[in-house]
Amino acid sequence: MNEQGNNNGDNEDTLVVESPVPDDQQVPATETVSTLRLVATLAIAGALAGLLIVLLNQHTKPIIDKYKAEQLKLAVYEVLPGSEHYNTYYLIEGKLSPSLPDGAKENDYKRVYVSHSKSGQVKGVAISRGESGFQDVVQIIFGFDPTTGKLLGMKVLDSKETPGLGDKIFKDRAFVDQFFAGPETPLTGVKAGMGKGLPTEIDTITGATISSKAVINIINHALEEWRPVLDQGIPPAPTSLPEGEVQQ
Amino acid sequence: MTDSIVKLTASPHVRSDDSTVKIMWSVVLSLLPVIAASIWFFGPSAFFVLLASTAGCLVTERLFGSHRGSLADGSAMITGLLLGLTLPPGFPLWMAFLGGVFGMAFGKIIFGGLGQNIFNPALVGRAFLQAAFPVAITTWPAKSGQWWSLQGDNFALPFMSPVVDTATAATPLGHLKFGDDSVVTPVIDLFLGTTGGSLGETSALLILLGGIYLAYRGHLNWHIPLSIFVTTFAVSGLFFALGISQFPPLFMLFSGGMMLGAFYMATDMVTSPLSNKGCWLFGFGIGFLVVIIRIWGGLPEGMMYAILLMNALVPFINRATQPRPFGSVSKKQEEAPK
Amino acid sequence: MKGLLSFKNGVHPPENKDITAGIASRRLPFPDEVVLPLSQHIGTPAKSLVQAGDHVERGDVIAEASGFISSAVHATASGTITSIELWPHPGGTMVPSIRIAVDPYSTQLQRPRIVPRWEDVPEEDLSKEIARAGIVGLGGAAFPSHVKLNPPKDQPVELLLLNGCECEPYLTSDHRTMLEQPEKVYLGIRIALKALGISQAVIGIEANKPDAIAMMRNTAPEDLDVTIQPLQVKYPQGAEKMLIKAVTGREVPPGALPAKVGTLVQNVATAANVATVFETGQPLIERIITVTGRGIRQPGNWVIPFGTRLRDVIRHCGGLNEDAAEIVFGGPMMGLGQANLDVPILKATGGILVLSRDECKQQEIMPCIRCGKCLDACPIFLNPQLMGALAKAGRYEEMVTDAHLNDCMLCGCCSYVCPSNIPLSQLFTMSRTQLKKLAAS
Amino acid sequence: MRKTTPSQDLIRGIWEENPVLIQMLGLCPALAVTNSVKNALAMSAATFFVICCSSVLVSSCKRFIPKEVRISAYILVIATFVTLADMLLQAYAPVQHKELGAFIALIVVNCMILGRQEAFSAKNNVYRSLLDAIGTGIGFTIALIMMGGFRELLGTGAFLEYSVFGPNFEPWVIMVLPAGGFLTLGFILLAMGYIEQRKKMKALMAAEKAS
């Protein structure tokens, strides 16, 4: 490190950071410590660290997973009003499938959440999607009825939109309620009070036009992608249906 | 040396008539018609807003300014007036005052006062207000009734929200950007100022005249507004011709804060580049950014951000556009066959 | 005006030349005493050849050049040497000077001095003769002329440029020289051309002297390849580099001599004095000096022997006005302010300027507002703003490496235009001094 | 290294050598998650946990860590505890975890923690190291709460989500935006500088009077 220091003498004054330099691999072996021991120490430390983490993970993972599932469930139920149950469908080779092929990783596939009625009819599909809004990615989930093409509901999962302005996309009830009123898709955003009364219209929020339009765009884009898939038909729900129900 | 009457100074022994103080006050002077017009259009509200923002600047300069006489140089006055001119007429006065204080303190005094700042203090104040009170600053009440009636809740209590009960009107830029019927306000209206908008956004004509007066007096570098206009016109014209944007180029030039920004904010000597070459680059950058932000950005108006961003680049531009000393040849020329 | 040749940038200070432009030059009465500093030129000081008590006649050599870049000094009036002592110099220092008590009864005729016919002198000896006469450039820099007339062999001179611009406001001495002694100017040109072994000359004159242009045109000898080139009125048109740029379009590289671009610049007054040497044998002992400004009672163009003290000049010109505020040797842009009335007039003193309070009102220095006017004014394209800031911060080395301080010719344009009245050229002079100190230590 | 008493070890980090306000370490979390006091508290707690555990472990194991690989070892130790903190928060405070997001993981690269290991724990006993870590942790917490309090108060008119200025307060949105973070810290530093200056002036005046 010395030679660097000397060669960069002109830079030294600019470095005010306490430099925690990992100089382990640079120090010549003048000391008695052997490489083997260094590696061994790190290996043991690593193993211990790993063990500790694994142990705690065993303990926390169920809690975390449960919470996540709970959150997802709440979100799906919110955008698919009246549902009490849903199934996850994966997009496999352009078709929906209620189960994954053996050994496949869940995260490799896009998915939707489908709610069935008692009779096995598809009540609605919940789709989650994120796109750039005003500040950063806006992640939403929305419910959609594939038979009528109407929206069932919408919930913002994650957004960093401007507080007091862009965050009205989930704080302004009047805006959010429009998505629960069953508008037809594809949606069009209009300035509040300037609409022509079409069933596809969503009034944007004054002062937060971009954020409002982002929500509308996300839904439209998601549907552009999913409509063809959904129109092919949704395979019947897997066996997880409550006992006694018969698939038709 | 009994007969020595003389004082000893270094050459040159004569000076041009220009002086910083003179420049500053003639800028204030050239703003007077614009101010008068804004009061004519918006009534007493305009006057109060300008008063509040200017008071914020003057008070701050007086309290924290680097030297006692610094109020007399007129720079704080300019900052206050310019800040006021970028605000909507119904803006709560306490916010206007706060903007003046912030712009002056963190835009100028903290850098050491006159001549030392990096960002245009008026725009620092404006950017602060835009970020702090995004709703209030984008609320343009529709003109209502008599001339003397207030435009919105000017007298909202300090730190309290303004109560807007009147109908709001969009600015020409907002109309075109967010309106569904895409109203292109006729350029003649923009030119004469018979539109809604912030105090200084209207009456392009008066600003143009004031700017030309200053340029004629040598108190602003005409390269900057010219390059901004040329760039804006060309870039927005290109996008308009290609059908990418709905903004006609002339509309682009005369709407929003373009005129005020180009003539009075971008040309702030302290925060613009030194050399004319640098000024061209600077103006080009502003013109380009403003078109980009107006067409694709989240806000209808981009002049303020375009200028602030280019302000930040000015030290870099100054570095890059060091003049070539007389008689020295660039490397390229040296290599060229003789 | 616009169509005339010129250079880029520069400034237009009020000319104020009409105060004296129309006044024909007259001889100022000889003073009681002349004081001749041994260093009146750029280069090594001359070496004194006389002692106190010696009697000298006007035109006698009293100090000889020591070294190549040096110049001889001649007695400018007959009289007795009273002492050789340190005497205030217009540069602000004390300099060894020869004091001569002028003999009031002398006719002040020059002692006859044998000079060869210039036509007969071999080219290479011409400059020796010029050196013997103590000729230095009269434009202001006082660079020994014989050195200039011997350009480096690898940089041949093709064109002789006569500087008749007189771009400094107020001054009219070159103007009067051209009006009153055009034939002398032309003779000087002939001699210089011969010394250089070339045939082409151009006289550059600012367009604000139409009578001088007409006079030079009317008297131009037909056998001489000389062009009279009117130039745009702009300061510093008379600076060597600017003149070359205006006339030839070439730029002298930083640190190089004009010979690098094949030119040599000589002041018209210098040319006239070269002619005098070969016509009458009179060495360089006097010249036309403009005494002007609103602070002096009787402005005019005077022929004054060098060494005359400022005090005597002022007295002969009717004394100072009530509101006289500042006395300057040279023009208002580059001239040296004088605090001591005992300083003598030097070879390079083209004018004495007494400014009234109105003319040189001092304004408060404000912070720099980075308006960039100095960049637009600088004729050699430096960045005075940056240099000023560096000087203020004491970062002198960077001024040289990053801002080319050494190219600066201290023309004062930046200080002139600065709306904040920042004394830029003063800062640059000071920085150079500091750098010299640093280098020495 | 100068000798210090245990109490000095504890107190030093709290104000005199406050990691954020004086030493300018750990700025990233100090700016990123202080848009509300709650977030600031959660971040402080996680950091507190990590620094205390790391310091204890490092100082107790310092004999076994060869000098050559000490930095890597410290990072490993810190990363382990950060992972633990991450999991614990996710399990027991999922809302805060979501708010803080990636910034929990970023505790790993908080120079402050590594700096304490290198500068103190590696050379002192467990007891002292713990005291030092607690002091530093408290200092960090104080700084974060100052930032968070200031920003939440002006940015939303509330403190710990409890409305302070009433419903009509116009929030300064900028304060909860990134720019507000920079401005707030800048402002706090200016204010501290001002107080410092005043103190010095007073001391100077007093000294002058005395002499």
Place this chain on the structure above:
Amino acid sequence: MSDQTLFSIFFSAMVVNNFTLAMFLGLCPFMGVSARVETALRMGLANIFVLILTSISAWFLNTYILETVPFLRIISFIIVIASLVQIVEMVVKKLSPALFRQLGIFLPLMTTNCAIFGLAIFQTNRGYDFMQGLIFAIGAGLGLTLALVLMASIRESIEFSDVPDLAKGTGLVLIIAGTLSMAFMGFAGLL
């Protein structure tokens, strides 16, 4: 899984959500190494390089190793980054000693540069694929460099200003950063 377009990822990382000015990542070099433009530029370029490498390695880790043990993410990222920095340092030293002299002092510091680690974490949290991650890294690196160079040129320029004693140092730098951050808000919505 992310549905963002590459352009929007790039633009977002570079200006709208600038790593330094909006996400507070890489503040140490931003404060420490922004006094001279040349240094800042070099630091920025070194950052871009390491960011790209980090993005690639993080993607490999996520795809092939961490799938089964996601809870080891933090540890493995930091280890990989530390070793990566070491390897880069050695390779650069061997291949181009001149470049090493220029970058040398910055490279070791990168291990604790939160921008690098942050990139890996954000990339994972947002579920970027390989290409998205790469573009994200380049955008973030350019944004970092932009912020650094802007700050450095401003700081060089205010060296000539009579900054009040009170504001000298970090206070003023933070205020400037705040103003820059406000100015960058103009890019919001540009996606």
